[in-house]
Amino acid sequence: MSSLSDMLTIILLAPHISSAIFWETAKLWMKGSKVIVLDIPLLFETKMDRWTHPVIVVWVDPQTQIERLMSRDGCSEEQAHNRINAQLALDWKKSEADIVINNSGSLDDTKEQFQEVLRKVSEPLTWKERLRSRDGLFSVVLCTAVGVLLAQKNFL
Numbered sequence: 096m097s098s099l100s101d102m103l104t105i106i107l108l109a110p111h112i113s114s115a116i117f118w119e120t121a122k123l124w125m126k127g128s129k130v131i132v133l134d135i136p137l138l139f140e141t142k143m144d145r146w147t148h149p150v151i152v153v154w155v156d157p158q159t160q161i162e163r164l165m166s167r168d169g170c171s172e173e174q175a176h177n178r179i180n181a182q183l184a185l186d187w188k189k190s191e192a193d194i195v196i197n198n199s200g201s202l203d204d205t206k207e208q209f210q211e212v213l214r215k216v217s218e219p220l221t222w223k224e225r226l227r228s229r230d231g232l233f234s235v236v237l238c239t240a241v242g243v244l245l246a247q248k249n250f251l
């Protein structure tokens with residue numbers, strides 16, 4: 096039962112979540128933020144991974160995941176299993192990630208890994224990375240379009 100209602104929640108909320116996140120991101124981008132961190136637990140389920148790069152998965156081993164869920168929400172082991180089964184397997188998400196943070200250790204350990212990742216993604220992009228990014232592709236398309244327009248103008 097709980098997995099079905101979790102699924103329904105995901106389906107019903109997804110459009111609202113994504114438009115809120117979209118506007119928030121657009122605002123930050125206009126303010127000139129170079130790195131915007133979106134914390135989206137259902138990133139893959141809502142297919143928002145198409146718009147984000149790099150994708151960072153915070154991974155935890157299955158046993159620790161169950162134990163933490165039980166102690167946080169005070170649910171039974173079975174309920175914890177059901178909740179986890181309603182989401183895509185964390186190991187699959189890990190395989191889709193660009194960067195993995197191992198959250199199986201202490202909180203300090205996880206924070207340290209996060210700082211390291213933040214340092215890495217804050218570094219300026221190389222030319223190749225810039226070309227491969229969505230932004231880069233957009234500016235290349237824009238340059239080409241402007242180039243074509245200018246060329247046509249010169250012809251006329």
Ligand SMILES: *[C@@H]1O[C@H](CO)[C@@H](O)[C@H](O)[C@H]1NC(C)=O
Nearest residue numbers: 155156197198199200201204
């Ligand atoms: C994740 O971290 C735990 C605790 O530090 C460690 O025991 C485990 O080997 C790590 N697992 C992976 C896949 O890195």
